[in-house]
Amino acid sequence: MKACVIQFQGTGGELELVDALANFDAVEVTCVDDQATDLSAFDVIFLPGGASHGDYLRPGAIAAITPVIEAVRKAAAADTLIIGIGNGFQILTEADLLPGYFVINETLNFYEGYETVSFENGELTLPVSSKYGQYVLDEKVDDKQVLLSYQSVSPFGQEASTIAGVSNEAGNVIGIMPHFERATQPWRKSQDGLVVLVSLLNQVTRIGDN
Amino acid sequence: MYNVQVTISQKESVLNPAAKATFEAAEKFQAATFEDFVIKRLIEFSVNAADEAEAKSLADQFTQQLLVNGAMEVYDLRIEEAN
Numbered sequence: 001m002k003a004c005v006i007q008f009q010g011t012g013g014e015l016e017l018v019d020a021l022a023n024f025d026a027v028e029v030t031c032v033d034d035q036a037t038d039l040s041a042f043d044v045i046f047l048p049g050g051a052s053h054g055d056y057l058r059p060g061a062i063a064a065i066t067p068v069i070e071a072v073r074k075a076a077a078a079d080t081l082i083i084g085i086g087n088g089f090q091i092l093t094e095a096d097l098l099p100g101y102f103v104i105n106e107t108l109n110f111y112e113g114y115e116t117v118s119f120e121n122g123e124l125t126l127p128v129s130s131k132y133g134q135y136v137l138d139e140k141v142d143d144k145q146v147l148l149s150y151q152s153v154s155p156f157g158q159e160a161s162t163i164a165g166v167s168n169e170a171g172n173v174i175g176i177m178p179h180f181e182r183a184t185q186p187w188r189k190s191q192d193g194l195v196v197l198v199s200l201l202n203q204v205t206r207i208g209d210n
Numbered sequence: 211m212y213n214v215q216v217t218i219s220q221k222e223s224v225l226n227p228a229a230k231a232t233f234e235a236a237e238k239f240q241a242a243t244f245e246d247f248v249i250k251r252l253i254e255f256s257v258n259a260a261d262e263a264e265a266k267s268l269a270d271q272f273t274q275q276l277l278v279n280g281a282m283e284v285y286d287l288r289i290e291e292a293n
Contacts, residue, residue, distance in 0.1 A: 057276070057277065058279055061276065061279065062276070065275065065276055094279065100281075101279055101281045101282045103220075103224060103225050103226070103227070103282065104227055104228065105227065106225075106227045107227070108227055108228060108231055134225055134227075136224065136225060136282070138223075138281065157225065157227065159225050160225065
């Protein structure tokens with residue numbers, strides 16, 4: 001399986017994601033920058049977390065108009081699996097590849113911590129970290145598009161959506177706010193991120209049980 | 211050359227923690243009542259165009275493509291010829 005990790009200017013989470021993917025021998029990882037124009041060789045494309053372009057204007061806004069996003073659009077249209085994590089999720093909403101938008105946290109402060117989220121038929125402990133983590137959906141999405149949910153309230157604000165991970169209608173473009181890639185190594189507080197990662201990668205090629 | 215001012219504000223329906231926090235802080239000023247806070251962003255730039263209509267069209271397009279997110283923000287655009 002060929003995986004691509006996009007490095008936008010200022011992106012900070014790409015190395016953690018590459019480390020997480022290194023858990024799987026079947027995954028061959030290539031990093032590309034935001035000037036890449038052809039991603040057709042990849043089976044799965046990741047937009048990592050970390051405040052690209054300093055979160056200027058709005059988180060993800062500047063990254064969303066870089067050349068690589070046109071390549072991401074083409075890949076999405078060709079049914080390639082696209083996964084945005086944290087800021088990568090914000091980029092996908094700014095690019096209108098996912099519904100909704102993000103606003104600054106209720107406290108106006110950066111928040112990080114471990115949260116319990118519902119995923120598939122169980123509960124996971126995953127790290128979150130964001131200053132602009134309040135996810136707002138003005139439109140109703142189908143239940144099948146909701147992949148992860150916080151327990152009763154978003155950690156970023158009481159009025160925000162409790163959705164922690166969502167897909168587009170087709171199911172191949174996915175945004176996940178918790179940094180599951182930071183919960184995949186044995187020295188981390190939680191390794192529950194592996195459950196998410198295996199489940200996502202299994203959509204492309206079966207690589208194991210989650 | 212034309213000077214452009216784009217004033218961006220969140221739609222009233224969108225969560226606005228900054229305005230809410232400012233209102234809550236303002237409640238501590240007891241000499242008066244301050245309310246209905248709106249926090250806006252002002253972005254200024256200049257654009258090279260043949261005339262004001264073209265400048266407005268270019269600036270408007272650019273603003274919609276990058277400066278604002280139409281799902282959550284509204285904007286007011288003003289143009290004047292540079293001296």
